[in-house]
Amino acid sequence: MWTSASRTPRPSRPPDGRPAPETALRQHLTRWTIDPGADNPVSVRRLSETVCEYPRMDERRAGLPYRYGYVAALGGPGTGDLLHRAIGRHDHATGEMKLWRAPEHHAVSEPVFAAKPGSSEEGVGYLLATVFDARRNRSHLAVLDAMDLEAGPIARAHLDHRVPAGFHGSFVAAA
Incomplete structure (x- = not known):
């Protein structure tokens, strides 16, 4: 069994109380x-050099092997920019990370997968x-x-306000 998660090389608040160096806070997609x-029951391997957080997948594959994972990328802790500037798709079969980069002065949230009907x-x-x-201070x-x-986006729904960074969501198809 394996799963993917974002991992930092050191905890941000280690037990000794000394803060980790800024670059040690960068997160990368990692397979556990x-x-x-096995003699060594847990192994850990970095899957991509792209700095990223908030890995997601096609939820219909939960508990099953899956090929594609989705992340917020290019920013976040340890990069000098707390906001993410791209959405990524990691192909676990090829190891390739595809990116859509948001325009300048834009930041992205965690991506959520919604299956195409049918x-x-x-x-x-x-x-x-x-x-x-x-x-514009809007999202x-x-x-x-x-x-x-x-x-890039095939559609946009503009809001008259800002959605706070760190917003998490889920998608459930209407019945």
Whole structure:
């Protein structure tokens, strides 16, 4: 069994009370493999050099092997920019990380996967993320094609206010 998570090289508040160096706070997508029958039951391996947080997946694959993972990238702790500036799709089969970079002065939230209606194929659907425009002090919901992430949003729903950074969400299809 394996799962992916974001991992820092050191805790931000280590037991000795000394703060970690700023660069030690950078998070990277990491695979944790758990094999209770092995001599070394837990192994850890970095999957990408892209700094990222908030890994998500196609929730229909929860508890099953999956190929695609989605992250907020290019920013966050340890980078000198607390906000994330891109959405990423990591392909666990090839190791490739595809990115959509938000425009200048924009920051992105954690991406949420929404399956395309009628499709059961993993990764066929949309990524939903709030995008904050610092110049306007407003946010919008960006809808990206999960299989063609680099093309950018295919739709936007503009809000008349800011959605706070760190907003987490889920998607549930209407019945």
